[in-house]
Amino acid sequence: MQKDSNSKKNSTHLELVKLGKIFFKEKKFFDLYSKHKKSSFEAIKNINLKIEKNTFVSIIGPSGCGKSTLLNLIAGLQSPTSGKIIIDGLSIKGPGPDRGVIFQNYALMPWLTTIQNIEFALNTVFPEKTKPDIKERAINYLRMVGLEKASNKFPKELSGGMKQRVAIARALSINPNMLLMDEPFGALDALTRSYLQEELLSIWRKNKVTVVLITHSIEEALLLSDKIILMSSGPSATISEEISVDLDRPRDRQNIEQDPKYLKIKMRLEKHLLRETRAVEEVT
Amino acid sequence: MNKVISKRLTFVVTILSLLIFIIIWQIIAQQGLLVKNFPGSFKTINALIWWVSDPFFDNGPNDLGIGFNLLISLRRVLIGYSLAVLVAIPLGVLMGMSKLAQSSLNPYVQLLKPVSPLAWLPVGLFVFRNSEITGIFVIFITSIWPTLINTAFGVASINPDYLRVSKSLGASKSITIRRVILPAIMPNILAGMRISMGTAWLVIVAAEMLLGTGIGYFIWNEWNNLSLENIFVAIIIIGFTGFILDQLFGFLQDKFDYSI
Numbered sequence: 001m002q003k004d005s006n007s008k009k010n011s012t013h014l015e016l017v018k019l020g021k022i023f024f025k026e027k028k029f030f031d032l033y034s035k036h037k038k039s040s041f042e043a044i045k046n047i048n049l050k051i052e053k054n055t056f057v058s059i060i061g062p063s064g065c066g067k068s069t070l071l072n073l074i075a076g077l078q079s080p081t082s083g084k085i086i087i088d089g090l091s092i093k094g095p096g097p098d099r100g101v102i103f104q105n106y107a108l109m110p111w112l113t114t115i116q117n118i119e120f121a122l123n124t125v126f127p128e129k130t131k132p133d134i135k136e137r138a139i140n141y142l143r144m145v146g147l148e149k150a151s152n153k154f155p156k157e158l159s160g161g162m163k164q165r166v167a168i169a170r171a172l173s174i175n176p177n178m179l180l181m182d183e184p185f186g187a188l189d190a191l192t193r194s195y196l197q198e199e200l201l202s203i204w205r206k207n208k209v210t211v212v213l214i215t216h217s218i219e220e221a222l223l224l225s226d227k228i229i230l231m232s233s234g235p236s237a238t239i240s241e242e243i244s245v246d247l248d249r250p251r252d253r254q255n256i257e258q259d260p261k262y263l264k265i266k267m268r269l270e271k272h273l274l275r276e277t278r279a280v281e282e283v284t
Numbered sequence: 285m286n287k288v289i290s291k292r293l294t295f296v297v298t299i300l301s302l303l304i305f306i307i308i309w310q311i312i313a314q315q316g317l318l319v320k321n322f323p324g325s326f327k328t329i330n331a332l333i334w335w336v337s338d339p340f341f342d343n344g345p346n347d348l349g350i351g352f353n354l355l356i357s358l359r360r361v362l363i364g365y366s367l368a369v370l371v372a373i374p375l376g377v378l379m380g381m382s383k384l385a386q387s388s389l390n391p392y393v394q395l396l397k398p399v400s401p402l403a404w405l406p407v408g409l410f411v412f413r414n415s416e417i418t419g420i421f422v423i424f425i426t427s428i429w430p431t432l433i434n435t436a437f438g439v440a441s442i443n444p445d446y447l448r449v450s451k452s453l454g455a456s457k458s459i460t461i462r463r464v465i466l467p468a469i470m471p472n473i474l475a476g477m478r479i480s481m482g483t484a485w486l487v488i489v490a491a492e493m494l495l496g497t498g499i500g501y502f503i504w505n506e507w508n509n510l511s512l513e514n515i516f517v518a519i520i521i522i523g524f525t526g527f528i529l530d531q532l533f534g535f536l537q538d539k540f541d542y543s544i
Contacts, residue, residue, distance in 0.1 A: 075452050094454075101452040107445035110542035111467045120463060124453040156542070174453065 011053050013178065013210045014074065019047040019083035021069050042236045043069040047083070049229065049239060053177075056204060056211045058221035060269065061231030062277040067214045070231075071182050074212065075101045087178070097125040100171030100209075102181040106163040108155040114166045115142060115151040118173050125174040141169040145199065161192035165199065172203065178210045185220065194253065197223060201250070218269045222262060223251055228269065233276040241272065323513035331513040332520060345497055346505055354521060357498040360416070361484050364423025368484075369477060372431035376476075377465065379432070380439020393432065401426040401487050405494060415495040419488070426487045427480040434476025438469030470540040478533035485526045 023041045043066040051057050059067050072078045074085060076095035085092050087099075108117050118138040122129065129137075142148045145165035155163055164184055171179060184200075185193040201224060204211055215221050221228050222245060230241040247262060256262050306325040311317075313324030323331075339351025378385045404425050408418035446468055450460045466473075492500025499518055506514040 077448055077451055095452045096454055099452070101448070103445055103448065105445055107443075107449045109446060109449075109464065109467070111470070111540070121449075121453050124450075124455045124459060 012050050013053040013055075013088065014049075014051040014212070015086040016047050016049040016074075017084040017086065019049075019070075019073060019085065020045040020081050021066070021073060021078065022081045043234060044231075044238065045082075045236045046238050049242075051210060051212065051227075054208050054210055055226040056213070056224055057227045057229060058213045058215055058225040059229045059231060060215055060218065060221050060273070061237065062233045062273060062280050063216065064280060065231045065234045065237040065276070067231060068182050071101075071180050071212065071214050075099055075180050077101075097174045098176055099178045099180055100174060100176035102164070102167050102171050102179065102184045104183040104186050106155070106160075106167045108163055108166055108170075110155050113152050113154055114147060114158070115139065117155070117166060118142065118170045121170045121174055137173060141173040142166070144172070144203070145169045159192070160188050161196055164188065164196060168200070168203070172207060172209075176209065178212065179204075181211065181213045183214050183216065186216070193220075200224070218266060218273065221245075221269070222247075222266060223253065223256065228265075230269070230272050231276075233280045240276075243268065323516065328513045328516045332517045335514070335517050335521075348497070348502070350499070350502065350517070350521060353497065353499045353502045354525065357488050357492060357500065358525070360419045360492075360498065361423055361481075361488050364420040365427045365481060365484050367420075368424045368427035368480065369431055372428045372476070372480075373435050373473060376432045376435025376473075377439055377461065377469075379436040380442075380469075381461075381465075386436070393429065396425075397429045397433070401483075402490055405491060419491055419495050419498070422491045423484050423488060427484045430479035430483065431473065431476035434472045434479070435469060438472025439465060442468050471537065471542065474533060474537045474540055478530065478537065481529050481533060482526070485522075485529060489522060 021043045023043060025039050025041070047070065059070065061067050069078070073080050076085075076092055076099070079094075108114075109120065112120060115135070115138050118141055119134050122134045122137055126134070139148055139151060142151050145168055147162060147165055147169070150158060150162060150166075155166070158166065167184075185196055188196065197220065200211075211224075213221070213224065225245050228243045228245060229239055230243065231237050232240045243265060245265060247256065247259060306329075309325040313322045313327075316322070335350045339349045339354075341347075341349040342352060375389070379389055380386070401422050404422055405418060408421040409415070412418050412421065442465060446464050447460065450464045455464070488498065489500035489503065492498035493504040495501065499522055503515050503518045506512075506518065
């Protein structure tokens with residue numbers, strides 16, 4: 001494995017072994033009579049990866065490379081066709097509250113207020129807790145993302161950034177030790193995005209969590225991560241490279257761009273992404 | 285400012301058009317332009333006032349106040365409709381969630397949905413030997429389809445993000461149905477219930493002409509009395525009641541409108 005300049009505990013949190021996922025096309029009634037062979041689609045194959053505890057890892061790759069599939073597999077939302085997902089030494093079978101998931105489209109329930117959205121998660125994960133307990137916990141997490149005043153608002157009354165902060169609060173409220181994020185800031189404007197990136201970093205520092213972030217932004221990956229996983233273009237995408245980002249923390253958005261180490265990694269990432277994107281575009 | 289004026293204007297225009305309609309109706313009737321003895325609007329309004337001023341009298345089944353008849357119809361509709369909704373929502377959720385249920389039930393739904401519910405009337409009379417239960421049964425058959433289809437469609441087209449959140453939290457199937465799926469498809473359920481109510485109210489009038497008592501029977505009875513103005517009274521009251529019922533659902537739909 002690559003050497004880690006951080007002095008964090010180097011125990012493995014998540015391990016992917018020969019992970020693969022094939023989507024089989026569902027047979028429809030008329031397909032029985034059709035001469036075409038049913039088509040299946042191999043999204044990812046032979047993914048091997050180790051992620052250490054409490055590290056921040058970004059997965060980056062051209063669009064359609066199966067990044068989201070990979071995240072869904074780790075979250076337990078889909079099951080792999082081959083290979084294993086090992087968390088803390090145990091092979092996982094499905095979703096669990098040890099992993100908090102954050103989606104690009106926030107996925108807040110529109111019929112619940114912000115606090116009710118968090119309470120829904122808490123009630124589901126901790127059915128034994130009392131109502132006041134749950135409420136207090138929900139408010140604490142809303143406060144953590146600076147939204148305790150919006151607790152009785154409905155999602156449609158919130159901006160995109162606020163919605164994503166509620167989603168972050170919801171994911172953290174169940175006290176996971178891993179946070180899985182699927183392009184969480186992709187739909188936000190640049191200013192809101194950088195604000196939320198700072199928020200996420202400070203949350204990550206305070207709460208001991210391993211973060212796996214899917215992104216297509218090189219700058220975002222460089223600013224946030226300890227390690228960047230580069231994926232090849234799909235179908236049958238796999239990991240092409242793992243890059244350790246040994247830049248000092250806290251990283252300053254303005255100064256970091258002058259760092260020669262930063263520029264070197266950035267160039268490497270850009271080259272890779274360009275090459276893989278070209279592969280995607282020329283196939284289609 | 286502009287909005288206030290236009291609102292007032294629409295009100296004035298509505299009243300004006302109503303007045304013009306009443307006057308033209310009266311002229312056509314008075315001059316016998318349509319057919320002889322066609323009741324004019326004044327006669328109809330007088331009849332309406334007479335029926336509405338004393339809606340609850342009971343001189344036997346063929347001479348019942350219009351309020352009683354309306355309540356009888358409403359009761360049949362509400363019982364049949366409620367039973368239909370109680371069946372349609374769980375069945376719709378099942379059809380939306382399970383491919384097996386979908387493919388085994390869909391043929392019946394598609395086959396029975398286009399049939400006029402009145403075709404079931406003789407079946408009901410034969411089985412139940414009771415006009416009251418038959419009326420409720422016909423309304424049940426009428427009301428079930430739109431709610432069932434809308435519910436199933438709502439479940440099938442639910443935003444997968446909600447289900448993913450629920451699944452990622454490890455929620456059980458029962459929690460997912462009660463706390464995620466049902467609230468998420470409330471707009472679809474209400475839209476289906478609104479259409480169901482509309483058709484039920486259409487069908488009850490026709491069914492009651494054959495069943496005795498109720499607002500539909502009132503119309504049939506007044507036809508036998510050749511009292512067209514009383515039929516117009518019934519039409520106005522049926523229309524108004526249907527409008528109120530529909531607005532009730534409009535109000536509910538606004539409450540459950542999640543769109544951004």
